[in-house]
Amino acid sequence: MSALSNAVSVLRLFSTERPELSVTEVSRLLDMPKSSASRLLKSMLREGLLANVGATPRYRVGHVFFEISRLYGRNSTLMDLTDNALGEICRAVRHGGYISILDGADALVLRAYIGPETLRVVTPLGSRMAAFATSTGRTLLARLSNEAIKALHPQPLVPPSPNAPQNMGELMERIDQIRRCGWCEAIDEGVSGVGSVAVSIADRASAETLAFCVSFPAHLVSELERRRFAVTLTDAARRLATQVDDQFWTRVKAPKAVAA
Numbered sequence: 001m002s003a004l005s006n007a008v009s010v011l012r013l014f015s016t017e018r019p020e021l022s023v024t025e026v027s028r029l030l031d032m033p034k035s036s037a038s039r040l041l042k043s044m045l046r047e048g049l050l051a052n053v054g055a056t057p058r059y060r061v062g063h064v065f066f067e068i069s070r071l072y073g074r075n076s077t078l079m080d081l082t083d084n085a086l087g088e089i090c091r092a093v094r095h096g097g098y099i100s101i102l103d104g105a106d107a108l109v110l111r112a113y114i115g116p117e118t119l120r121v122v123t124p125l126g127s128r129m130a131a132f133a134t135s136t137g138r139t140l141l142a143r144l145s146n147e148a149i150k151a152l153h154p155q156p157l158v159p160p161s162p163n164a165p166q167n168m169g170e171l172m173e174r175i176d177q178i179r180r181c182g183w184c185e186a187i188d189e190g191v192s193g194v195g196s197v198a199v200s201i202a203d204r205a206s207a208e209t210l211a212f213c214v215s216f217p218a219h220l221v222s223e224l225e226r227r228r229f230a231v232t233l234t235d236a237a238r239r240l241a242t243q244v245d246d247q248f249w250t251r252v253k254a255p256k257a258v259a260a
Contacts, residue, residue, distance in 0.1 A: 006032075006040055007049060011061070012106070015129055017191070020058045078203040078210055078244060079111070085236045086212045087113060093229060095216040098196075100136040102209065103128065105152040107137035110210075132157060132171050133164035135186040135198035136211035141171075142178040143200060143209055143248065149175065164189040182237065182252035183230045187218050194218055197229040199237040204245040 013021055013029055027037040041059055044050040048064040082099055090097045090113040099111035106128040131137025132153065141149050150168065157167055163186075165171035178184045187195040198213035214229045221229075234252075241249035 003040075003043075006030075007044055010040065010044065011049070012128070014061055015127065019127070020053050020060050022058050078201065078206065078208045081240050081243060082201060082210050082212050083111060085240060086111075089214060089232055089236060093214055093232065095214050095221075097212060097214045098136065099210055099212045100134075100140070101211070102131055102137065102140040105131055107131040107134045107140065107211070129190045130158075130160070133160050133186070133190045135184045135196040136200070136213050138171075138174055138184045138186070139178055139198045139200040139211045140209060142175045142184075143202060146172065146175075161189050161192065163187060179251075180253060181230075182234050182249065185226055185230070195221060195226070197226055197233060199233045200248075201237050201240045201244065202246045202248060204247070 009030055010021070010026055013026065021041075023034060023038045023041055026032065026041060027034040030037070032040075041050060045052065045059065045062070048062045050059040051062040052058070053060050079099070086097050086099060097113045098109050100107045100109050102108075107130075109127045129137065131141055141152075144152075149172070153168065153171075157165060157171065159166050165174055174184070183197060183199045185195065185197045194215060195218035196213045196215040198211050200209060200211040202209040212233070214233065237246075238249050240246070
């Protein structure tokens with residue numbers, strides 16, 4: 001179990017800002033002897049949990065997770081429904097998007113759509129970020145009780161930017177807003193220069209919950225256009241909710257239409 005715990009600790013070090021790691025970085029970040037970090041990374045490499053970055057002594061997340069992600073998608077009715085809905089939305093709004101799940105206190109990307117815009121936002125599959133500082137993450141957290149959210153954050157929040165919630169009080173205010181309107185946006189929070197608008201959907205029968213978002217270069221999209229994204233996403237979520245008996249959307253107020 002110690003080896004498994006260490007491997008999970010390594011995997012949790014990867015993020016959008018840190019897509020690659022070296023032995024030295026793992027040793028420092030986990031306060032682990034360099035020799036132990038080296039053995040652990042080589043073992044994870046052999047098992048496919050990690051992959052080499054070219055010919056460099058650096059590592060990235062391995063192919064196993066992409067295989068698991070594809071398997072998850074094939075066995076998930078909710079993923080199929082969400083996949084089709086978000087694909088249509090991304091083609092319509094001409095921006096990329098992501099499907100994510102809540103993994104502990106992190107939002108984990110399972111599916112990505114690349115938009116046709118020249119300036120694109122690209123987050124690799126398997127990327128994880130602190131859920132409280134992302135639009136998808138907060139929509140997923142909003143599904144939990146206040147007590148459960150606080151239990152996931154026993155330590156003070158470490159905001160990645162001034163636009164992210166700075167403390168638990170600010171986070172809970174944004175969570176309350178999501179519970180009222182059903183959607184969330186994040187502008188210049190987890191990743192500088194990036195914006196996103198997200199909603200979530202849950203399958204009552206399987207207890208699966210997914211979040212999906214439209215992501216874009218923040219400086220290219222106006223507030224009015226973001227509100228249009230919110231209407232489009234919430235409309236899609238409401239349609240999906242009727243198919244998977246998601247009661248969350250029966251309690252959410254429908255957004256006002258946005259004039260052209």
